[in-house]
Amino acid sequence: MTPLLTVQNLKVSFPTRTGLIEAVRGVNFTLGKERLGIVGESGSGKSQTGRAIMGLTPGHAKITADTLSFGDTDLLTISKRERRSLRGKKIAMILQDPKYSLNPVMPIGRQIMETLQTHERLSNAETRARALAMLEAVQISDPERVFDLYPHEVSGGMGQRVMIAMMLVCGPELLIADEPTSALDVTVQLEVLGILDKLVSERGMGLIFISHDLRLVSSFCDRVLVMYAGRVVEELPASRLSEAQHPYTRGLLNCLPQINSDRHPLPVLERQAEWAL
Amino acid sequence: MTVPALSIRDMLVSFNGFRALDEVSLDIAEGESFGIVGESGSGKSTLLRAVAGLNRFDSGTLTVNGRSFTGHKRDHEFYRTVQMVFQDPYGSLHPRQTVDKLLLEPLAIHGFTDTETRIARALDEVGLGTGFRFRFSHQLSGGQRQRIAIARALIVEPKILLLDEPTSALDASIQAEILNLLEQARRDRGLTFVMVSHDLAVISHMCERLAVMKTGKVVEALDVAQLRSREFSTDYTRQLMVASEGFVREA
Numbered sequence: 001m002t003p004l005l006t007v008q009n010l011k012v013s014f015p016t017r018t019g020l021i022e023a024v025r026g027v028n029f030t031l032g033k034e035r036l037g038i039v040g041e042s043g044s045g046k047s048q049t050g051r052a053i054m055g056l057t058p059g060h061a062k063i064t065a066d067t068l069s070f071g072d073t074d075l076l077t078i079s080k081r082e083r084r085s086l087r088g089k090k091i092a093m094i095l096q097d098p099k100y101s102l103n104p105v106m107p108i109g110r111q112i113m114e115t116l117q118t119h120e121r122l123s124n125a126e127t128r129a130r131a132l133a134m135l136e137a138v139q140i141s142d143p144e145r146v147f148d149l150y151p152h153e154v155s156g157g158m159g160q161r162v163m164i165a166m167m168l169v170c171g172p173e174l175l176i177a178d179e180p181t182s183a184l185d186v187t188v189q190l191e192v193l194g195i196l197d198k199l200v201s202e203r204g205m206g207l208i209f210i211s212h213d214l215r216l217v218s219s220f221c222d223r224v225l226v227m228y229a230g231r232v233v234e235e236l237p238a239s240r241l242s243e244a245q246h247p248y249t250r251g252l253l254n255c256l257p258q259i260n261s262d263r264h265p266l267p268v269l270e271r272q273a274e275w276a277l
Numbered sequence: 278m279t280v281p282a283l284s285i286r287d288m289l290v291s292f293n294g295f296r297a298l299d300e301v302s303l304d305i306a307e308g309e310s311f312g313i314v315g316e317s318g319s320g321k322s323t324l325l326r327a328v329a330g331l332n333r334f335d336s337g338t339l340t341v342n343g344r345s346f347t348g349h350k351r352d353h354e355f356y357r358t359v360q361m362v363f364q365d366p367y368g369s370l371h372p373r374q375t376v377d378k379l380l381l382e383p384l385a386i387h388g389f390t391d392t393e394t395r396i397a398r399a400l401d402e403v404g405l406g407t408g409f410r411f412r413f414s415h416q417l418s419g420g421q422r423q424r425i426a427i428a429r430a431l432i433v434e435p436k437i438l439l440l441d442e443p444t445s446a447l448d449a450s451i452q453a454e455i456l457n458l459l460e461q462a463r464r465d466r467g468l469t470f471v472m473v474s475h476d477l478a479v480i481s482h483m484c485e486r487l488a489v490m491k492t493g494k495v496v497e498a499l500d501v502a503q504l505r506s507r508e509f510s511t512d513y514t515r516q517l518m519v520a521s522e523g524f525v526r527e528a
Contacts, residue, residue, distance in 0.1 A: 041449070041450065042419075042448055156317075185316035185317055186316065186476075186477075186517065186520035186521060187316060187516050187517065187520045189520065190519075190520050190524060194524075197524075197526060212448060212449065214449070215523050216523055218523075219523035219524040220523075220524045251450065252450060255449055255450050255452070255453035256452075256478065257456065257478045257479050257481070257482030257483075258478055258482075259477060259478050259481045259504065259518075259521065260505055263482075264460060265460060265461070266453040266482070267453070268450065268453045268457065269450035269453070
């Protein structure tokens with residue numbers, strides 16, 4: 001059986017005035033119907049990996065890979081038109097901050113309907129019904145009311161739920177979530193993750209969860225990739241995070257303050273040049 | 278009890294009738310590190326800003342080292358005692374001033390004369406060499422910017438430092454460095470900290486006592502030992518505690 005997504009030796013680089021910046025330098029992984037976490041600090045290339053899969057890398061960037069395929073489709077060679085038909089329908093992406101990722105001048109319901117109408121031929125009434133059902137699925141208690149609201153009229157947590165609804169309404173096979181809860185309050189965070197978790201397992205999707213928060217990812221995903229300077233330095237089952245081998249992963253875990261322990265000063269991460277090789 | 282370094286009594290801040298801060302009272306002793314946790318909209322930043330005079334408060338009293346302040350008027354003497362570090366190091370440094378200029382300004386305002394040595398010392402203290410002195414803030418990383426922001430606050434030798442989410446815009450490894458730096462500065466200078474954060478773990482690491490805020494009110498004040506042994510009375514604190522422990526899948 002072909003896996004949902006195969007990534008082999010993916011490289012993303014940006015030409016700049018001062019030379020070529022290599023954001024992603026040879027990332028390999030395959031994804032089935034599972035929850036995969038990608039963790040790393042800013043600049044580690046985790047978001048660019050997600051964007052390359054989604055086809056959202058800026059035009060001037062160079063993407064190369066031995067294989068970058070979604071099922072049997074080769075994502076490197078498909079036309080823009082085919083890309084568009086995939087994006088939103090088969091592969092969907094949730095972005096960090098609903099304040100910026102929702103269209104501010106279009107009511108929420110119409111944005112969800114727009115996704116559906118782009119990919120499916122449905123009557124207006126059907127589309128509306130599907131959108132409302134989706135809003136209900138993300139546990140919005142009064143979908144009829146929220147349907148006509150603008151994004152600025154809802155809270156951050158509600159906005160992110162709308163974003164999830166919009167992305168899942170076409171029933172994608174692969175969902176990429178790029179820091180889906182970083183902009184939310186801690187208490188709301190868990191609520192949104194709970195909804196996401198339920199929908200992903202009910203609908204049998206593959207999920208790539210990109211985050212800087214190692215602990216959160218390990219409690220949410222099945223498998224975790226740890227990225228540093230554009231490469232995957234360690235891959236491990238989320239349940240065995242405490243047994244991480246790579247000094248970077250261990251350093252990252254170790255430098256977090258913990259409620260139950262008292263360590264002064266906090267251990268800091270000593271970066272070694274060879275990690276980035 | 279000795280006279281508190283910072284005393285807030287029934288402070289009320291309202292914006293167009295909305296009570297952002299609803300009669301909050303806090304006493305913070307000299308040399309203490311006091312934490313304030315809560316989610317967005319709980320009024321924690323408003324509290325700090327009202328203390329610093331960045332927004333006015335409508336009623337209540339504010340006493341700093343025995344001197345009372347009202348509204349948003351603060352004198353030079355106040356800012357010699359109280360300085361603030363902001364959340365976003367990308368927004369809190371002037372983009373067209375060099376580090377040197379940034380650090381010179383508070384010195385000029387407060388009439389220091391030995392600026393040369395003070396700037397060098399301040400940079401040294403936050404772990405940046407003099408090589409950083411003539412850089413612009415866009416030439417610095419997030420962690421380095423936050424170090425500059427801390428240097429700028431410490432350069433006038435304040436007694437009280439107001440910290441508004443000083444590490445929430447930073448990576449975990451940089452956060453550890455900044456927290457260590459703040460602790461070091463506090464130890465060396467005997468500073469009083471008032472630190473706002475949404476991260477219970479950061480607060481429990483940095484502070485001895487904390488207040489939990491929700492919708493403009495302090496719902497609970499407790500010390501860190503009580504937090505560690507889970508001795509809290511309100512449901513909201515428990516929720517925050519659960520949330521800080523990560524995602525738990527329902528069976």
